[in-house]
Amino acid sequence: MPADPLNRTGPPPRPTAAGPARVDGRPAGPVEVRRSSRRRRTVSAYREGDRTVVLIPARMTAEEERRWVSVMLDKLAAQEHRRILDGDDLQARASELSERYLGGRARPRSVRWVTNQNARWGSCTPALGSIRLSHRLQGMPEYVLDYVLLHELAHLLVPGHGPGFWRLLDSYPRTERARGYLEGVVAAERLPHALPPCRPPGG
Secondary structure, three states: OOOOHHHOOOOOOOOOOOOEEEEOOEEEEEEEEEEEOOOOOOOEEEEEOOEEEEEEEOOOOHHHHHHHHHHHHHHHHHHHHHHOOOHHHHHHHHHHHHHHHOOOOOOOOEEEEEOOOOOOOEEEEOOOOEEEEEHHHOOOOHHHHHHHHHHHHHHHHOOOOOHHHHHHHOOOOOHHHHHHHHHHHHHHHHOOOOOOOOOOOOO
16 A cells, blocks of 8 residues: 555645735635636636646736736635535534545544645544544645545554454545545645746847
8 A cells, every 4th residue: 555645735835926826715726827828818716735727828917916806816715615514514424424435434533624734634542532633624626625525534443553443434436536636635735836828038
């Protein structure tokens, strides 16, 4: 079994020149602006781990860039705010996943978001029945969040990462896909950020 991506999220990415994104007034990671000569009018944005990538036409001025980055960050924040589960929702989701994939044997006493876990995606304390999820998972696909929740639920039953632990996760059909997604996020964060486009000679 390959190394567990839940325990190696990698170092936090470096901020780019565009500055940190914000969600509900809090920093939500660096912003990378990518200009494309093939784009004429459209602007789009997406999350890439902690980083926010904004795609804009190459001809935009610096002022237009700043305005559109702000607009797209607001749109992403609004979309993610609707998707983020609160504490009660997380608890209910954990119970549902336990019933579906673990025969209801894992029964956490608490499941909550935390903002102090940058070196792992989730953690649990079996003696207390508590599960903590990194806020960095907020906005990621639902199947990824479910995998991390199941991973920590399984730890309530089996503390280590031996064969018995992984057998518990075999019932979840998207285990490998979710692990691949998290590994991709880690790899992307370790890549150097793209440099700003260079001015052509004589330009």
